[in-house]
Amino acid sequence: MKKKFLLLIPMAALFFSQSVTVFAVTESEVEAVGKETAAGNVFIWFLCAIAFLKISQKIDSFLSSLGINVGHTGGSMMAELMIAARGLTTVKSVTGGSFFKGGSPRFGGTTNNASASFLSGGLAGAVGRQFTQSAMHTMTGQASNPISRRAFESSLKKGGDFANNVTGAVAQGNINYTGSMTGPQAAQALSSYLGQTGIPDAPSFSNVEIGGGRIMGTETSAAYPNGTEFGMYNADQYMAPEGNYETVTAADNTTWYKQYAVDTVDRTPYMTGEGKIAYHENIVQKLPNMPKRKDRV
Numbered sequence: 001m002k003k004k005f006l007l008l009i010p011m012a013a014l015f016f017s018q019s020v021t022v023f024a025v026t027e028s029e030v031e032a033v034g035k036e037t038a039a040g041n042v043f044i045w046f047l048c049a050i051a052f053l054k055i056s057q058k059i060d061s062f063l064s065s066l067g068i069n070v071g072h073t074g075g076s077m078m079a080e081l082m083i084a085a086r087g088l089t090t091v092k093s094v095t096g097g098s099f100f101k102g103g104s105p106r107f108g109g110t111t112n113n114a115s116a117s118f119l120s121g122g123l124a125g126a127v128g129r130q131f132t133q134s135a136m137h138t139m140t141g142q143a144s145n146p147i148s149r150r151a152f153e154s155s156l157k158k159g160g161d162f163a164n165n166v167t168g169a170v171a172q173g174n175i176n177y178t179g180s181m182t183g184p185q186a187a188q189a190l191s192s193y194l195g196q197t198g199i200p201d202a203p204s205f206s207n208v209e210i211g212g213g214r215i216m217g218t219e220t221s222a223a224y225p226n227g228t229e230f231g232m233y234n235a236d237q238y239m240a241p242e243g244n245y246e247t248v249t250a251a252d253n254t255t256w257y258k259q260y261a262v263d264t265v266d267r268t269p270y271m272t273g274e275g276k277i278a279y280h281e282n283i284v285q286k287l288p289n290m291p292k293r294k295d296r297v
Contacts, residue, residue, distance in 0.1 A: 135166045139189075140179030140211070156188060159197030164251040167193045171210045172234055172254065180211030190215060193250050213237035213293070215256070229261040231287050241291035261285040 135152045137143035155163035167189045170181050181189060187205040196202040201222065208217035215232040232248065233241065235255040248256045264286040267279040 132162070132166060132169070135162075136169055136173075136178055139166060139181050139185070140170060142179050153185075156185075156192055157197075159192040159195065159251070161251075163189065164193050167210065168250060168252040168254060171215055171250075172213055172237070173211065175212030178211060180209050182209050186210050187217065190217065193252075194248065195251050214290075219260075224260070228285060229287050230258060231290065232256040232258045233291055237295070238291045238293055239297065241288060243288045257291065259288055261287050 131148065131151075134143065134145050135148040138145045138148045139152055152163050152166055155161070167181070170178050171193070186208040190205050190208050190210065191197055191202065203219050203221035203224075206218045206220070206227070208215070213234040217230060218227045219230050220227040233256060235247070235257060238257065241257050241259055243259065243262070245257050245259045248258045250256060262285065263283050266282045266284045266286075268282070269277055269279050272278050
């Protein structure tokens with residue numbers, strides 16, 4: 001009996017350690033992943049709550065056998081289900097009729113944020129973060145999760161927050177860990193990330209690579225009808241570049257330095273008939289030198 005009691009203590013400690021506040025699951029993310037996935041998150045939390053009740057009841061039984069007076073933590077499983085369901089209904093009424101209302105705890109907030117749904121933390125929030133990470137690995141080719149891909153593509157079509165958050169995480173992440181996003185879908189993701197989805201006459205992108213604090217590619221627009229190379233560098237990770245550049249704010253409010261290719265003289269050496277070295281000179285479009293990373297200065 002003593003061994004069983006000692007085993008239950010770390011189990012309870014593990015439950016409490018995993019029930020920390022994490023990022024919120026927002027309405028846009030629920031819309032992106034679908035109601036079925038969101039309902040699954042609620043169901044997981046629900047099962048964990050019941051499991052905790054059963055663990056607490058078992059601990060009470062051991063304490064009672066040792067002669068220690070304890071309170072009752074539950075009776076039948078049906079009674080516990082009714083209590084948990086009553087709690088879910090109360091939370092729903094507090095949050096204005098929606099389990100997914102409220103902002104992320106990272107940003108502080110108002111009273112409404114403070115009274116946000118239990119899904120703003122605990123296991124459901126952790127599941128939301130894991131789903132976003134799964135989408136990141138799927139879109140960079142490091143994994144293959146068809147559910148994450150469909151959620152990303154659905155959000156991307158309307159410039160949704162879920163797709164923009166995944167794109168931003170890849171763009172600012174360590175390329176050795178998160179990889180990079182390339183191909184036609186990266187070009188579409190960049191349009192969404194820059195808030196240009198559905199905007200008439202918005203620039204189009206090709207040959208895009210997103211990752212490691214950089215976004216590189218080719219832009220075709222009214223200003224560059226024939227297309228020109230560009231480079232974007234995250235302002236938190238890179239020093240300001242030399243030469244002309246503009247500052248761009250992405251959908252996640254991050255700041256990026258943006259440079260376009262400029263005319264550069266390209267010199268190719270060759271040997272003349274007299275045995276002397278001469279150069280063929282051509283004017284080509286090249287990007288300026290990449291700025292220095294702040295962590296390497």
